[in-house]
Amino acid sequence: MYFPLFYLTLSSVCLCRFTFASDPSVIIIGAGPAGIAAAAKLLENSITNIKILEAENRIGGRINSVEFSESGKFVDLGAEYCHGQTNNIVYELVKDLNILEPISQDFSPALYYSNGSRLDSAFTEELQAVILGYDSHDSNYNTTGAAIGDIFLKKYNATIVKKYQNDNEKSKILKEALRLAEQVSLMIDGAFSWIDTSAVKHYERSEGHQLLVWKGRGYKTILEVLTKQHPDPKEKLPIDDKIFLNTQVSKITWSSNNEVVVKTLDNTTHVADHVIFTPSVGVLKEQRDALFDPSLSSPKLKAIEAIGIGGVMKIIMHFDNEWWRDEDVIFAFLWSKEDLSNVAREFPFGPIKNEISWLSAVTVMAKVPGNPGVLIAWLTGDFVPEIEQTPVETLKDGCNYLLNKFLGKDYNITTPDGILKSTWRSNSHFRGTYSYERAGCDKDNIRYQEDLAEPLKVQGKPVVLFAGEATNPVHYSTVHGAIETGYREAQRIINLYKKH
Ligand SMILES: Cc1cc2nc3c(=O)[nH]c(=O)nc-3n(C[C@H](O)[C@H](O)[C@H](O)COP(=O)(O)OP(=O)(O)OC[C@H]3O[C@@H](n4cnc5c(N)ncnc54)[C@H](O)[C@@H]3O)c2cc1C
Numbered sequence: 001m002y003f004p005l006f007y008l009t010l011s012s013v014c015l016c017r018f019t020f021a022s023d024p025s026v027i028i029i030g031a032g033p034a035g036i037a038a039a040a041k042l043l044e045n046s047i048t049n050i051k052i053l054e055a056e057n058r059i060g061g062r063i064n065s066v067e068f069s070e071s072g073k074f075v076d077l078g079a080e081y082c083h084g085q086t087n088n089i090v091y092e093l094v095k096d097l098n099i100l101e102p103i104s105q106d107f108s109p110a111l112y113y114s115n116g117s118r119l120d121s122a123f124t125e126e127l128q129a130v131i132l133g134y135d136s137h138d139s140n141y142n143t144t145g146a147a148i149g150d151i152f153l154k155k156y157n158a159t160i161v162k163k164y165q166n167d168n169e170k171s172k173i174l175k176e177a178l179r180l181a182e183q184v185s186l187m188i189d190g191a192f193s194w195i196d197t198s199a200v201k202h203y204e205r206s207e208g209h210q211l212l213v214w215k216g217r218g219y220k221t222i223l224e225v226l227t228k229q230h231p232d233p234k235e236k237l238p239i240d241d242k243i244f245l246n247t248q249v250s251k252i253t254w255s256s257n258n259e260v261v262v263k264t265l266d267n268t269t270h271v272a273d274h275v276i277f278t279p280s281v282g283v284l285k286e287q288r289d290a291l292f293d294p295s296l297s298s299p300k301l302k303a304i305e306a307i308g309i310g311g312v313m314k315i316i317m318h319f320d321n322e323w324w325r326d327e328d329v330i331f332a333f334l335w336s337k338e339d340l341s342n343v344a345r346e347f348p349f350g351p352i353k354n355e356i357s358w359l360s361a362v363t364v365m366a367k368v369p370g371n372p373g374v375l376i377a378w379l380t381g382d383f384v385p386e387i388e389q390t391p392v393e394t395l396k397d398g399c400n401y402l403l404n405k406f407l408g409k410d411y412n413i414t415t416p417d418g419i420l421k422s423t424w425r426s427n428s429h430f431r432g433t434y435s436y437e438r439a440g441c442d443k444d445n446i447r448y449q450e451d452l453a454e455p456l457k458v459q460g461k462p463v464v465l466f467a468g469e470a471t472n473p474v475h476y477s478t479v480h481g482a483i484e485t486g487y488r489e490a491q492r493i494i495n496l497y498k499k500h
Pocket residue numbers: 029030031032033034035053054055056059060061062063077078079080081082083247248249250278279280283312313314422424428429430432433434467468469470476477478479480482
């Protein structure tokens with residue numbers, strides 16, 4: 001009892017001295033939205049002795065807007081949409097700048113069957129209502145510990161499957177549509193299986209438009225807003241000379257309360273009073289033992305286990321003329337059992353697993369407001385890591401084959417003249433796309449994101465602080481969630497020095 005109290009007193013004395021004696025030094029690991037937000041907040045509070053170490057050759061992290069096809073127009077390989085308007089820091093920051101717009105209000109998908117027919121819109125809407133409209137908090141089911149997949153199947157069987165039990169054609173399609181239902185859920189959660197995702201989610205939706213886009217400027221615009229480069233470049237915070245690109249951190253030694261030692265791949269060491277760690281939970285899952293000295297212990301380890309990350313993939317295509325119609329927003333692809341088992345023979349290129357082609361992973365293709373001629377394909381499921389390794393020429397041929405097979409009767413499809421692919425899962429600086437809550441974890445009644453966010457302390461002083469989307473208990477998996485955590489950890493440091 002006595003001993004810890006003694007330390008507490010001692011450390012608060014030290015902190016008071018820091019307050020007046022020194023400008024604290026801070027190393028931020030990662031220049032994604034959480035890291036950039038933390039840096040901006042520190043700079044705005046006159047904490048200027050900072051370094052941002054970034055493993056990639058660019059800033060932005062899982063925001064990666066690249067100029068594509070039309071000069072000056074950016075497409076997003078990572079984050080693309082601002083999800084919601086209220087209680088959303090991204091929306092707050094830009095709402096007066098006239099740079100966000102909602103995609104079409106009505107985005108009921110054009111659902112195509114692999115025999116080349118568009119499914120009738122009444123049936124599509126019914127299907128969409130079950131696929132997107134299932135509510136895990138439905139009082140008919142006790143969802144504690146349950147996976148989305150289990151809950152969905154119960155509801156699916158009890159509703160739409162039952163309704164069409166005497167219609168052979170629809171009953172067959174409903175069986176086949178289960179794959180699509182899982183894929184849609186994987187697109188939202190970024191998991192590899194819906195059996196791994198919790199039916200109970202603590203995510204808090206921001207109300208308002210869920211799909212706001214950046215008018216061809218890309219999501220990178222938010223980084224320009226955070227650093228005050230936009231709207232007035234003259235106001236830009238002095239951040240550029242504090243960012244070190246191609247600088248991968250390999251070891252964080254945090255045993256002393258005087259300084260944290262950060263080593264990078266080229267064996268350079270950097271020291272600071274505090275480190276803010278922002279890489280993804282995918283990086284933590286793979287690197288936690290190598291990265292931290294002393295190593296992390298429970299409950300941090302348990303949190304890294306309990307929070308999931310899988311991967312979705314984007315293939316971005318440009319067509320020199322838009323062969324689709326103005327009213328089309330999104331195309332979805334539903335395979336018949338026969339076509340699914342034949343496709344690997346008809347299109348034998350690219351990865352094939354259990355005799356099924358990678359083309360089966362293409363879930364939807366969406367047009368992109370602000371980027372004329374552009375369609376983005378979203379691929380989901382555990383096939384993604386292999387597809388990421390496939391050359392873009394094969395991906396292009398595959399998408400072309402797929403479009404002609406499903407949509408060729410209704411549209412005169414042309415061949416794309418430009419193509420890009422994402423590789424989030426393969427890239428060791430990310431190891432996935434966005435975090436999700438894993439099935440079963442709600443049973444423990446622990447908010448694992450809070451455990452992940454808990455700083456590492458030495459004698460009461462927080463020396464390593466954790467930010468990043470997966471440390472946000474309510475807005476995880478998003479850019480606005482990531483920015484909130486960067487602000488949160490910067491504020492934690494500011495409070496140490498501004499207060500007694
Ligand atoms: C395909 C895709 C689509 C998405 N769509 C949306 C969307 O529409 N809307 C939305 O809100 N969100 C979306 N997201 C999620 C959003 O992009 C992330 O939640 C957000 O970018 C996370 O920010 P962060 O700062 O926490 O992490 P990151 O953006 O991952 O930043 C962490 C940084 O750390 C760096 N790093 C990793 N390891 C090291 C190391 N050892 N040393 C130094 N640096 C290191 C990484 O290179 C990275 O730059 C999407 C993500 C993806 C991938």
